[in-house]
Amino acid sequence: MRSRIFVWLLLAAVFMPSSGAGEPLRVVTADGAITEVVYRLGLESLLVGVDTTSGYPQQTELLPKIGYLRALPFEGVLALKPDLLITSEHAAPEENLDRLARAGVQVEKLHAARTPDAALRRVMSVGALLGEEERAADLAAELRSEINRVQRASLARGSQPTVLFILAAGNHSVMLAGEGTAASALLDSVGAVNAMSGIQGYKPANREAILVSRPDAIVIAESTPGQFEIGSWPEVERLDAWQNGHRLVADGMMLLGFGPRLPDAMAAVNEVLPAPSKVAANGS
Numbered sequence: 001m002r003s004r005i006f007v008w009l010l011l012a013a014v015f016m017p018s019s020g021a022g023e024p025l026r027v028v029t030a031d032g033a034i035t036e037v038v039y040r041l042g043l044e045s046l047l048v049g050v051d052t053t054s055g056y057p058q059q060t061e062l063l064p065k066i067g068y069l070r071a072l073p074f075e076g077v078l079a080l081k082p083d084l085l086i087t088s089e090h091a092a093p094e095e096n097l098d099r100l101a102r103a104g105v106q107v108e109k110l111h112a113a114r115t116p117d118a119a120l121r122r123v124m125s126v127g128a129l130l131g132e133e134e135r136a137a138d139l140a141a142e143l144r145s146e147i148n149r150v151q152r153a154s155l156a157r158g159s160q161p162t163v164l165f166i167l168a169a170g171n172h173s174v175m176l177a178g179e180g181t182a183a184s185a186l187l188d189s190v191g192a193v194n195a196m197s198g199i200q201g202y203k204p205a206n207r208e209a210i211l212v213s214r215p216d217a218i219v220i221a222e223s224t225p226g227q228f229e230i231g232s233w234p235e236v237e238r239l240d241a242w243q244n245g246h247r248l249v250a251d252g253m254m255l256l257g258f259g260p261r262l263p264d265a266m267a268a269v270n271e272v273l274p275a276p277s278k279v280a281a282n283g284s
Contacts, residue, residue, distance in 0.1 A: 025130070028080055030069050030087035033119075033259030034110065035060060037126045038086075040260040041135050049080040051087075056253060056261075074099045086129060088112055113258035114185040116147045116266075123260065139260065146263035147189075150270055154190040159276035161216035163187050163269070164195040164241070167202055167252065168220055168228035175202040176209065182256040183221065189262075190270045192217070210235040217241050217272050221252035241274075248272045 027046040029035040035054035038044055049064040051072070066076045069087065074096040077085060084106045091097060091109060101107045108129055113119040120140045127136020165177040165187065177183030178199030187194050195213040196203075210233075218241045220228050228249060230237050241247060248268055254261045255269075 026081060026083045027130070028066060028077055028082040028085045029054060030066065030072055030085065030091055032056065032253045033113070033257035034086050034088065034122070034126060036257070036259040036261065037123050038130070040139055041127060041130070041132055043130050043132060046130065048082060049077070053253065056251070072096055078103055078105070084108065084129065086110065086126060114182060116189055116262060119258040119262050120144060143260060143263060147266065150190065150263055150266040154270050157191070157273065157276065160191055160193050161273045162195045162214070163192045163217045163219055163273070164210065164213050164215035164239070166205065166218070166220045166228070166236070169223040174205040174228070174233070176205050177202055182258060185258070186255060186265060186269060190266050190273070192269070192273060207235045211238070215239065215241050216274050217246040218248070219255070219269055219272070220247070220249045221255040222249060223252050225251070244274070246272050246274050
């Protein structure tokens with residue numbers, strides 16, 4: 001028995017990621033949801049830098065910022081001497097990622113998550129890259145339990161409310177979320193219907209479209225707190241859903257990142273959805 005334990009420990013030491021010479025792995029993450037996974041796994045000590053989409057938890061503010069996910073600088077990343085860059089398929093420019101790989105940085109681009117299952121797979125992928133598969137499996141199981149609880153509650157509601165989903169990055173950049181977006185995927189996960197299902201992607205907010213949408217609930221994802229000023233959008237304020245309190249204004253990364261806060265996002269949306277009787281009344 002002792003010999004088996006010794007062999008297992010020896011193998012673990014051989015395959016545990018490191019930067020060589022006994023030094024801990026130096027990791028840069030470029031995607032807010034991936035950064036959150038690293039923190040939830042308790043492996044934040046490995047991080048030497050993050051991108052500007054990584055603002056949660058608050059401790060990320062203490063780390064060097066390498067720039068925006070879709071405009072990653074070659075020199076800015078390389079200056080941190082990372083062994084591993086974990087990012088998503090949204091990362092760009094590809095030329096800089098290729099240059100980093102040629103410079104000896106292990107560049108890993110993970111698939112974007114648009115379903116709860118995909119979010120859990122990404123947790124496992126991050127855990128595998130950092131040599132903590134068991135810890136990642138425990139986290140995935142915890143998140144799965146929380147997701148199942150919220151989805152049971154959404155099924156018990158017995159209706160499919162219509163939701164107007166707004167993405168706010170300042171009042172001059174307010175978008176309506178259509179199909180094929182993370183916003184629409186979040187609504188799907190709690191059995192809600194996108195009020196803008198007739199459009200694809202994110203489109204600039206159309207005041208007339210807002211008025212005719214007649215949603216049962218409104219969800220607003222802010223890039224930073226306070227970016228959506230309801231006083232500038234009387235069309236939203238006039239909607240029955242807003243007047244009746246069926247509204248949510250929350251952090252955009254929590255709502256759209258499909259990271260480890262996904263159960264929180266699902267629960268927050270589910271809580272503002274009206275009861276079936278009110279849904280029927282609104283649709284009549």
